[in-house]
Each structure stands twice: as C-alpha cells, then as structure tokens.
Amino acid sequence: QVQLVQSGAEVKKPGASVKVSCKASGYTFTSYYIHWVRQAPGQGLEWMGRINPNSGGSNYAQTFQGRVTMTRDTSIDTAYMELSRLTSDDTAMYYCARPYTTSSLHVWGQGTTVTVSS
Amino acid sequence: QSVLTQPPSASGTPGQRVTISCSASSSNIGSNTINWYQQLPGTAPKLLIYSNTQRPSGVPDRFSGSKSGTSASLAISGLQSEDEADYYCGTWDNSLNGVLFGGGTRLTVL
Numbered sequence: 001q002v003q004l005v006q007s008g009a010e011v012k013k014p015g016a017s018v019k020v021s022c023k024a025s026g027y028t029f030t031s032y033y034i035h036w037v038r039q040a041p042g043q044g045l046e047w048m049g050r051i052n053p054n055s056g057g058s059n060y061a062q063t064f065q066g067r068v069t070m071t072r073d074t075s076i077d078t079a080y081m082e083l084s085r086l087t088s089d090d091t092a093m094y095y096c097a098r099p100y101t102t103s104s105l106h107v108w109g110q111g112t113t114v115t116v117s118s
Numbered sequence: 119q120s121v122l123t124q125p126p127s128a129s130g131t132p133g134q135r136v137t138i139s140c141s142a143s144s145s146n147i148g149s150n151t152i153n154w155y156q157q158l159p160g161t162a163p164k165l166l167i168y169s170n171t172q173r174p175s176g177v178p179d180r181f182s183g184s185k186s187g188t189s190a191s192l193a194i195s196g197l198q199s200e201d202e203a204d205y206y207c208g209t210w211d212n213s214l215n216g217v218l219f220g221g222g223t224r225l226t227v228l
Contacts, residue, residue: 035217044221045155047219050216059215059216061214061216100165103150103208105163105217109162
C-alpha cells in the first residue's frame with residue numbers, strides 16, 4: 001500500500017538545524033510531489049513547501065524562505081526537509097504528504113516531532 | 119495575504135447534520151477548488167473531500183462538500199461520536215504558489 005514513513009523525533013537547541021526524512025513506498029516516487037506541512041502544539045496546519053522528486057525542483061512558503069531546504073534521494077525513494085536557525089517557535093509536528101490533485105494532500109506520513117529547547 | 123476563514127468550533131448531537139463553512143478572502147484562492155481534512159486527536163490529517171465535492175475511496179458518503187463562489191461547506195450527516203475531530207479546509211493559493219489551509223474547526227459531538 002502507498003505509505004510515507006518519517007524519521008523519529010528530534011530535540012534541538014536554538015540556532016541548530018534539523019533534517020527530517022520521509023520514505024515513500026507502494027508507488028513510483030518520482031511521479032508525485034512531496035509536500036511538507038507543520039503543526040505547532042494546539043495550532044493549525046501550515047504549509048512549508050513542496051519538492052518535485054523527479055526534477056528536484058522545489059518551492060517554499062515565503063515564511064520559510066532562506067531557512068528551509070527540501071531535497072530527495074531517488075535511489076532510496078526518500079524526501080528530506082531541513083530547517084535551519086531553529087527557534088522555540090519551530091517546535092512542532094512536521095508532516096510529509098503526497099498529493100491526490102495539485103492541492104489536495106492524500107497520503108500523509110505519521111509525523112515527526114521537533115522540539116527546540118535550550 | 120490570502121486567508122481561508124473557518125469558524126473555530128461547531129457542535130451537534132448524534133444523528134444530526136452539521137455543516138462547517140470555509141470562506142476565501144480573495145480571488146487568488148476563491149476560484150480554486152477546496153479540499154477538506156479531518157484530524158482526529160493525535161493523528162495525521164486525513165483527506166475527506168477533494169475538488170470541492172469528491173470523496174477519496176473509503177470516505178463514507180455521510181461526508182459531503184459544496185462550493186459556491188468564494189465559500190465552501192463541509193456537511194456531515196448522521197453525526198457519530200467518532201466524528202469528533204478538527205476539520206480543515208485547504209486550497210491552492212496562486213500568489214503563495216502553494217497550499218493554504220483554513221484555521222480549522224473543532225467539532226464536538228454532544
């Protein structure tokens with residue numbers, strides 16, 4: 001079955017970077033974008049950006065421009081999201097998701113908790 | 119900046135029909151299709167409705183969506199206790215060149 005499995009929880013200090021992975025299975029990895037969405041504790045969903053696994057091209061929400069980098073490794077069907085210069089405001093659950101249509105996110109990873117604390 | 123506005127809360131009793139609204143602030147998003155997600159406590163969001171009215175395989179037909187102009191609605195009929203969750207609308211934002219989510223609506227089954 002189509003599945004996205006994310007890496008485990010992370011605890012980082014302010015100013016550090018975090019890299020979250022998202023391994024796809026059950027479909028052709030290069031056929032669908034991978035989106036990243038985050039959710040701060042008790043808050044709503046926030047779109048971070050997306051990557052085209054086929055070309056490697058990406059686009060990011062302006063909020064994260066300059067701090068986020070999305071990459072992929074097609075040899076292992078895995079997408080990555082790296083966020084730098086972390087602050088406590090980056091403490092959140094981070095999800096990867098595969099779209100059904102351009103804007104609808106159908107398959108979601110289980111989420112990765114990132115905690116930023118000194 | 120484009121915004122999708124949802125009521126923060128909604129409620130209903132078992133068996134009732136409830137609706138959740140989603141209003142777009144601008145034409146950047148108002149002309150695009152709306153998707154709906156259900157997020158049960160402690161879990162990842164689940165796509166309920168895409169392209170305004172379509173249900174992915176496995177979503178019960180108790181869930182339905184509609185859109186008129188810049189406003190959309192999610193209707194849940196035959197409300198069940200397991201429908202208690204957060205519901206988000208989402209769409210493509212042409213100016214953001216990305217996905218925009220509404221603020222979410224917490225549905226309580228009384």
